[in-house]
Amino acid sequence: MKKINPVISIILIIILAIAGYMFLRRNDEPKKSTFFAFDTIINLTVAGEDAQAVLDECEREIYRLDKLFNVHSPQSEISFLNENAAQSPVKVSQELYGLIKRSVEYSKDTHGAFDITIKPLVDLWDVKSGKNIVPSQSDIEANLKKVSYNDILLYPEWEIGFSSADTKIDLGAVAKGYATDRLCEIIKNSSCHWALLDLGGNIYCVGDREFSIGIQDPKGERGEYFRVIKVKNTSVVTGGGYERGFEKDGRYYHHIISPYDGYPADSGLESVTVKGTSSEMCDAFSTAVFVHGKDLAKELSAKNKDISFIIMDKNGNAEEIK
Numbered sequence: 001m002k003k004i005n006p007v008i009s010i011i012l013i014i015i016l017a018i019a020g021y022m023f024l025r026r027n028d029e030p031k032k033s034t035f036f037a038f039d040t041i042i043n044l045t046v047a048g049e050d051a052q053a054v055l056d057e058c059e060r061e062i063y064r065l066d067k068l069f070n071v072h073s074p075q076s077e078i079s080f081l082n083e084n085a086a087q088s089p090v091k092v093s094q095e096l097y098g099l100i101k102r103s104v105e106y107s108k109d110t111h112g113a114f115d116i117t118i119k120p121l122v123d124l125w126d127v128k129s130g131k132n133i134v135p136s137q138s139d140i141e142a143n144l145k146k147v148s149y150n151d152i153l154l155y156p157e158w159e160i161g162f163s164s165a166d167t168k169i170d171l172g173a174v175a176k177g178y179a180t181d182r183l184c185e186i187i188k189n190s191s192c193h194w195a196l197l198d199l200g201g202n203i204y205c206v207g208d209r210e211f212s213i214g215i216q217d218p219k220g221e222r223g224e225y226f227r228v229i230k231v232k233n234t235s236v237v238t239g240g241g242y243e244r245g246f247e248k249d250g251r252y253y254h255h256i257i258s259p260y261d262g263y264p265a266d267s268g269l270e271s272v273t274v275k276g277t278s279s280e281m282c283d284a285f286s287t288a289v290f291v292h293g294k295d296l297a298k299e300l301s302a303k304n305k306d307i308s309f310i311i312m313d314k315n316g317n318a319e320e321i322k
């Protein structure tokens with residue numbers, strides 16, 4: 001048998017090694033996906049061999065959850081509950097039941113600052129519509145009476161009722177957090193090495209990699225940060241009135257409503273960032289602290305060792321609360 005020239009063998013081995021390395025690298029390139037759901041822009045970046053398949057699964061999961069939690073869609077499960085639960089208890093999915101049950105707990109933990117029965121006031125202010133109308137004091141008072149998480153009745157066997165005909169639920173302050181946690185589970189159960197999940201301010205850094213996350217300057221342009229933090233296997237949720245609102249007669253009105261007085265919350269804060277392993281809890285607590293103020297951040301971080309806050313007040317002072 002003819003012997004292969006050793007020089008050619010070495011060259012062949014080198015070529016094969018380079019090709020193999022390039023192939024592996026190509027399969028490891030992070031894959032990205034951007035789409036609109038949950039009323040926000042969703043940016044997902046996933047690295048690993050099956051990244052594209054995992055991204056597709058994440059996208060399907062988001063659309064599935066949207067059908068459960070989207071109050072703006074008459075076909076969603078939450079809309080069905082809102083329409084019928086005052087007449088008689090409605091059997092809902094275990095997922096919706098679980099999210100509503102935990103949301104009631106978040107209300108108790110936050111002295112009612114976070115309250116998913118806020119919907120009548122959210123609809124009254126209608127900040128998202130762009131109509132920019134400030135409701136009358138009497139309309140605000142009338143709708144404030146309709147808001148109380150105590151009117152949600154949780155029965156066994158996944159049944160939910162409302163004790164008042166006026167009760168309506170809006171999951172806008174917590175559903176993105178729940179969805180982020182679900183995507184995090186998908187990534188952890190896959191062969192992917194890491195992922196950066198960004199659901200419009202609800203971020204989860206997944207996997208064995210440290211990320212630098214910029215925290216939006218509430219007074220700056222989009223993408224202008226007042227702080228950059230390093231995190232690993234952690235969710236970072238930022239919220240504040242600066243995200244959505246309108247100006248009328250020199251005053252600014254935004255989308256986070258205080259269940260205490262029915263007006264856009266004004267606790268002296270500009271934005272609230274929450275770090276923790278449950279994106280859902282971070283989401284709920286960021287809304288709650290924005291409504292209630294700095295003292296609640298201290299109380300919640302003392303009770304939950306896993307949670308910490310970075311708050312920015314109206315004078316531009318940032319503070320970390322652990």
Ligand code: AMP
Pocket residue numbers: 113114115116118122170171172173174239240255256257258259283286287291
């Ligand atoms: P977030 O962006 O997470 O702070 O949530 C804000 C959204 O949650 C609003 O657009 C409303 O749909 C809803 N919301 C407003 N105020 C409250 C509140 N005090 N408690 C619970 N949900 C609220």
Ligand code: MG
Pocket residue numbers: 172173174239282283284285286287
């Ligand atoms: Mg929230």
